[in-house]
Amino acid sequence: MKNILIINSGSSSLKFQLIQMPSEAVLASGMVERIGLDNAMLHFKAGNNKISEQLEAKDHAVSLKAITDHLMSSEKGVIKNREEIAAVGHRVVHGGNAFSKTILIDSQVKQQIREYFSLAPLHNPANLKGIEVAEELFPDSRQIAVFDTSFHTSIPRKAAQYAIPNELYEENHIQLYGFHGTSHKYVTKKAIDQLQKENSKIISIHLGNGCSMTAIKDGKSLDHSLGFAPVNGLIMGTRSGDIDQSVIFYLIDELGYTSQEVSDLLHKKSGMYGLTGYSDLRDIEEQAENGDKQCQLALEMNAYRIKKYIGAYAAAMNGVDALVFTAGIGENSDVIRKMVCSDMDFFGIKINEEKNKIRSKKSREIQAEDSKVKIFVIPTNEELEIAQQTFELIS
Structure with missing residues (x-):
């Protein structure tokens, strides 16, 4: 031992x-x-x-x-x-x-x-x-x-390479790398066990202070919302997520920001914090429930962005067998899960609102009986995944 x-x-x-x-x-x-x-x-x-x-x-x-x-x-x-x-x-x-x-x-x-x-x-x-x-x-x-x-590293080049000059990919290694891999890998293994099928199409939704989504086909990462660095994709606690690149040039050329100030803005002053003044979703949900319009809008924006990626990844994999919500927000926020899974009938995604409200530290299914897509809440355990890999290396 x-x-x-x-x-x-x-x-x-x-x-x-x-x-x-x-x-x-x-x-x-x-x-x-x-x-x-x-x-x-x-x-x-x-x-x-x-x-x-x-x-x-x-x-x-x-x-x-x-x-x-x-x-x-x-x-x-x-x-x-x-x-x-x-x-x-x-x-x-x-x-x-x-x-x-x-x-x-x-x-x-x-x-x-x-x-x-x-x-x-x-x-x-x-x-x-x-x-x-x-x-x-x-x-x-x-x-x-x-x-x-x-x-x-299993993400194919057609998804990992950006449409910029080839030498920036080949010589400078500018590409999509992806993040939260330890978490996505852990919950994917659990989801495959619950689906009882190796040939599966899973969208893993890791929602914490940092957020990311992964399209996973047959247990391998196929595409991912974060890219070269962990700032794009979903709206996060203090990070902006996807943004028109032109905004960066405007901030520098027209508003006088330095590149470091833009980096600080996008990494530390944006996201839910930039929209509401709060970086912790628990505070935002509380204020939204009390009628704060800006917090309500921020929650809507957050859920809308997640929905867009579900649609994109369902297209990339030609279907989806299961959604997996994980990490602090994904596991604990019934509000976000409901907002994401509502009005998704076209994809066969239907949530059971009563099951969704149940708090538990165990893996569970929260889809409605007539949902074509499984909706899992799987507590991530990055620490156990790291322990398994560490033990394997030193043994």
Whole structure:
């Protein structure tokens, strides 16, 4: 048995699980959410011990150190010393063309992750920080990187290449890479098990602070809503999603923005935050229910964009067997799921509103009896997927 600590550093959160492999027993789990905000919270669970406490988490380093302290606590911890951690598995968002599989981290790997900062500015810096802090805290543990982009290497060139001069693809590797691959891969395997058919057409809808959709045919990624960097596609917490490129030129040429200011605008000040002043969908739904017109519009825009991608991917695969909602919003927001799946009769998509309202941490089906398409809510477990890949590499 080997203890593997999984670190999933998101743009505003840090999730972790300590998993004993190969039994897949979860010894401890939790997260720090709303990192960088005044109301950051640490949630820690080990056995019957559950803790939720406010934390002054200005960054990911503080968050990981707090988690480590809890893991080794004499009262509520599950390990006595750092040496009990055989490996630390890290989620890394952008691996570009450099990494197509899980890999042992060394200085060269870290440098390559750093070189992709500009392509994933909200994630790769946080991912690298998690790696560097983990190296300090667990110097005797092997550090392993699992890349979000690797699941999408099966996307064909006709979908991955942009209609710009060929040399930019061939020499500069400008193309669609895709993200959230660890999550999409995990829930796809679960969906295929539930469908009981290998030859399947699945649209995986990952909705969190970052959002993406994947067209998955026969278990392989066929197309994906995020591209060269994780900012296009769906409307996200602070990211714009799809936008006319001309807007960027207008911001620079006519309004005097610098390229860095445009990048900050599209990555950190747009999306649901730019539309409403809130980046957390729970706040937006609450305000919308209280009559806030702008929050209501933002929800409508969010759902409309998802619907457009469902239509596109159904066309790309010549059909769809199942929709999968996953990640924080996908798993918990019955409001978004209902808005997305309403008025989709042409595709044979019909939601059961009562089933949709049920809260559960288990996988479930929420389609109506006469729906031709299955609608799954499958809690993602990127940490377990990372643990499986990490264990396979070090064994």
